[in-house]
Amino acid sequence: MATAAALATDGVTDTRQRLIDVAVDLFTRHSFAGTSLQMIADELGFTKAAIYHHFRTREQLLDAVVEPILERLRVIIGEAEELRGVHARADHMLTGFAALAVENRVVAVLAADPAVSEMLRSRRVWDELIDRQMALLADVEGGPAGMVKAAVVLAGISGASGPNFAGIERADLHRYLVETGRRALGLRAPRSSRTTASEES
Amino acid sequence: MATAAALATDGVTDTRQRLIDVAVDLFTRHSFAGTSLQMIADELGFTKAAIYHHFRTREQLLDAVVEPILERLRVIIGEAEELRGVHARADHMLTGFAALAVENRVVAVLAADPAVSEMLRSRRVWDELIDRQMALLADVEGGPAGMVKAAVVLAGISGASGPNFAGIERADLHRYLVETGRRALGLRAPRSSRTTASEES
Structure with missing residues (x-):
């Protein structure tokens, strides 16, 4: 499990991009409404707290996509x-x-x-x-x-x-x-x- | 609130059709994944139990649509x-x-x-x-x-x-x-x- 603290270092841009990539993949397979932040966290083996560090809501993540x-x-x-x-x-x-x-x-x-x-x-x-x-x-x-x-x-x-x-x-x-x-x-x-x-x- | 018992009389076909019509409307506005049985119940002023009388899952309702x-x-x-x-x-x-x-x-x-x-x-x-x-x-x-x-x-x-x-x-x-x-x-x-x-x- 990656922690928010660990993500907040120089890997921050990569992590953000990985979140976006996984979101694109899940939106494509399950639709936007069918994809939760929890599913994105599970896919990456992250905690939900680690995701909140980058995106507070699914809508913010959609914006980034x-x-x-x-x-x-x-x-x-x-x-x-x-x-x-x-x-x-x-x-x-x-x-x-x-x-x-x-x-x-x-x-x-x-x-x-x-x-x-x-x-x-x-x-x-x-x-x-x-x-x-x-x-x-x-x-x-x-x-x-x-x-x-x-x-x-x-x-x-x-x-x-x-x-x-x-x-x-x-x-x-x-x-x-x-x-x-x-x-x-x-x-x-x-x-x-x-x-x-x-x-x- | 309509109860399952009330629905189980001769209005049963009408109720089923009303459920389908409301489902179509909500699917159209919020996508399939974005529509829950609870939302359909709320829209009609039904209890969820009343809906279960006709459709056990959202997938069964989609089938009917x-x-x-x-x-x-x-x-x-x-x-x-x-x-x-x-x-x-x-x-x-x-x-x-x-x-x-x-x-x-x-x-x-x-x-x-x-x-x-x-x-x-x-x-x-x-x-x-x-x-x-x-x-x-x-x-x-x-x-x-x-x-x-x-x-x-x-x-x-x-x-x-x-x-x-x-x-x-x-x-x-x-x-x-x-x-x-x-x-x-x-x-x-x-x-x-x-x-x-x-x-x-």
């Missing part, structure tokens, strides 16, 4: 919004979101969890990001049809990049997701090197 | 498999699944919940249904690309028919979902009256 993903999302959205043309903007959003989902498979679980979205939606900054992300995709067609299409593509990419598809190579999975998203949204594959580069990242 | 949906899914899959041609089969599966998701918005929540899919996947009959459903859509393209496309379409339709889109008319939502699915899978809208009828149902 979600924050870097949101930060990347914010960058992708900002880049997309600066491009000229509805199609180029949608394409950048699509390829960026697919890369994010493939690299962070917990997105599949968290994006679809009503307990998680309720919590995140209650924060203005997250709510605004989701709206901007939706708008970038929905503007290709406009109206409610465009909104539904955007929702299908985002939910579909999240869902299909989940733990069930762990057997497919990341680069292949990303390419298939982007192809499917483009067809669903009615986008043509751009020939610019920018998009090719972001697909390979 | 899921069973009629699975039964409809089984019918749609069976109908699709009897059609001639990969495209006709995929199109019937697509339109049928979209109708199911639009009419049972809890599908959006349950389909994406790892706690739920773990439980359902452990039953052979459900696992086999999912595989047949995936195959009907994946066969349009074949290989891993076809599988990913099928997964995007199924997860996308589930996700986009969830509680967030409660404001769109069901018939419109169904039409947009089917259009998006057809484009994603590379299906042309068929001209036969069969599909038109099922889209309007």
Whole structure:
């Protein structure tokens, strides 16, 4: 058993990261609501006191899991919004979101969890990001049809990049997701090197 | 407070259905893992004993929620498999699944919940249904690309028919979902009256 005192030395960052990694794993297997701090403690052989040293609540831990993903999302959205043309903007959003989902498979679980979205939606900054992300995709067609299409593509990419598809190579999975998203949204594959580069990242 | 004795009379079917309806509502808002039998009891002003009269565990209640949906899914899959041609089969599966998701918005929540899919996947009959459903859509393209496309379409339709889109008319939502699915899978809208009828149902 690691004690809070032992963790409070120079291993503090590593311990924090291990807690986050185990939380991602348990959220992916049992959903957010189905994962307790006690389960995370048990998985690591920690006491609950050792966890409290880093995270007081499960919600704080969720924040730590979600924050870097949101930060990347914010960058992708900002880049997309600066491009000229509805199609180029949608394409950048699509390829960026697919890369994010493939690299962070917990997105599949968290994006679809009503307990998680309720919590995140209650924060203005997250709510605004989701709206901007939706708008970038929905503007290709406009109206409610465009909104539904955007929702299908985002939910579909999240869902299909989940733990069930762990057997497919990341680069292949990303390419298939982007192809499917483009067809669903009615986008043509751009020939610019920018998009090719972001697909390979 | 209703007592178990009071419920055991001719109101027994109604009470069972009310329990299921409240469960659907709470699963939709808080996820399956985030909903306890106690919460369901509180919502209805029942004692927990009254609920035990109908469902011993939350899992039994989930079964009661899921069973009629699975039964409809089984019918749609069976109908699709009897059609001639990969495209006709995929199109019937697509339109049928979209109708199911639009009419049972809890599908959006349950389909994406790892706690739920773990439980359902452990039953052979459900696992086999999912595989047949995936195959009907994946066969349009074949290989891993076809599988990913099928997964995007199924997860996308589930996700986009969830509680967030409660404001769109069901018939419109169904039409947009089917259009998006057809484009994603590379299906042309068929001209036969069969599909038109099922889209309007």
